[in-house]
Amino acid sequence: MSADADLEREFEARLVESSTLAFRVAYGVLGHRQDAEDVAQEAFTKAYRSFRQLRDRERFRAWLVRITWRMAIDRRRANIRRGAHEAPVEDFDPLADGNPEKDAAAQERSAHLWRAIDALPEKLRVVTVLAAIEGHDMMEISTLLDVPAGTVKWRLFAARKALQEKLQWLISR
Amino acid sequence: MADQQMNDDVLDRALREALDVAPSPDFVARVRTRIASEPAPRGVFSGWMLWTPIAACATAAAIALAVWIGRPAPQVRQAVPERVAAVAPPASTGTPTPPETPTPPAVRPPSPLRGYGATGPTVASHNEPEILISPEESSALRRLIARASEGQIVVNDSTPPASELGGETKPLAEIEPLKIDPIVSVNGEGVRQ
Numbered sequence: 200m201s202a203d204a205d206l207e208r209e210f211e212a213r214l215v216e217s218s219t220l221a222f223r224v225a226y227g228v229l230g231h232r233q234d235a236e237d238v239a240q241e242a243f244t245k246a247y248r249s250f251r252q253l254r255d256r257e258r259f260r261a262w263l264v265r266i267t268w269r270m271a272i273d274r275r276r277a278n279i280r281r282g283a284h285e286a287p288v289e290d291f292d293p294l295a296d297g298n299p300e301k302d303a304a305a306q307e308r309s310a311h312l313w314r315a316i317d318a319l320p321e322k323l324r325v326v327t328v329l330a331a332i333e334g335h336d337m338m339e340i341s342t343l344l345d346v347p348a349g350t351v352k353w354r355l356f357a358a359r360k361a362l363q364e365k366l367q368w369l370i371s372r
Numbered sequence: 373m374a375d376q377q378m379n380d381d382v383l384d385r386a387l388r389e390a391l392d393v394a395p396s397p398d399f400v401a402r403v404r405t406r407i408a409s410e411p412a413p414r415g416v417f418s419g420w421m422l423w424t425p426i427a428a429c430a431t432a433a434a435i436a437l438a439v440w441i442g443r444p445a446p447q448v449r450q451a452v453p454e455r456v457a458a459v460a461p462p463a464s465t466g467t468p469t470p471p472e473t474p475t476p477p478a479v480r481p482p483s484p485l486r487g488y489g490a491t492g493p494t495v496a497s498h499n500e501p502e503i504l505i506s507p508e509e510s511s512a513l514r515r516l517i518a519r520a521s522e523g524q525i526v527v528n529d530s531t532p533p534a535s536e537l538g539g540e541t542k543p544l545a546e547i548e549p550l551k552i553d554p555i556v557s558v559n560g561e562g563v564r565q
Binding site: 218226308330 | 379380383384386387388390391392393394395396399400402403404406407410
């Protein structure tokens with residue numbers, strides 16, 4: 200009984216520290232807040248079911264990122280099959296500042312950015328998203344994805360190159 | 373080079389801003405509620421994952437035991453005592469009993485597949501004794517023994533042999549020895565017959 204209580208407390212601590220990470224990973228795939236919260240919630244539920252089997256608890260964040268990423272990809276494919284969320288950008292735009300003209304421009308920039316991110320292959324997109332959230336460096340991304348750091352570096356380079364080609368007009372402003 | 377660095381910085385900033393979103397304030401609370409409806413996390417060998425194989429093994433063992441107990445015991449060749457009982461004289465009641473009608477033993481027709489490599493059923497041959505005496509001969513022997521025991525047949529070996537009855541043996545007819553005349557030659561030649 201005590202072991203179960205300890206397990207519950209430990210998972211609660213992991214939930215508090217990793218909730219934003221899981222949400223952002225899902226958001227980086229889906230571009231939709233509600234879908235991202237649903238996927239992150241399901242990812243935490245799945246992680247909870249198998250939490251006792253996780254031998255190295257220090258690798259919880261990496262484990263959670265991979266679970267969330269896979270579930271978000273599945274949700275995105277299901278959305279595409281249903282024809283929903285064809286445009287990943289929703290009404291929420293972090294670049295909006297209240298000015299209608301600026302908001303419209305920010306909305307347009309955000310839409311172009313998301314389309315460029317969506318056009319990336321999955322392996323390039325995941326390193327791009329992880330590099331953009333929570334200030335992850337190359338070694339942290341390597342740990343989270345369990346791939347060599349050199350691979351992460353090459354994928355980041357290829358992703359940046361592809362994004363710059365697509366967003367040249369945005370960067371040159 | 374400087375332009376490239378500036379481009380990277382602009383792109384990184386745009387990406388950070390695009391992904392700088394936070395979940396709704398009640399997100400963690402909803403996750404807690406969702407998890408609370410889940411059963412407590414268990415180990416690999418707990419719950420049904422532990423008890424299902426144990427129950428399956430116990431059921432299999434019980435079935436095997438039941439089959440083993442219900443199996444017929446190996447039959448000892450009981451046909452021999454039956455034969456002895458059949459040959460044994462019946463209880464003397466003073467009245468002559470009719471001769472028994474022999475019941476022919478159930479002899480299975482020989483299988484054409486019997487032999488090396490035959491796949492036909494051969495279990496019955498292990499349970500029946502080999503037939504060494506024909507049924508007629510066996511029946512006759514039983515009748516003979518039964519009647520001898522009842523005194524209907526006197527088996528007396530006191531008849532003396534013919535040599536002990538005395539007297540000389542005389543031939544039934546006397547046969548004279550055969551005589552053959554010698555051949556007489558005429559004029560130096562044999563007799564033409």
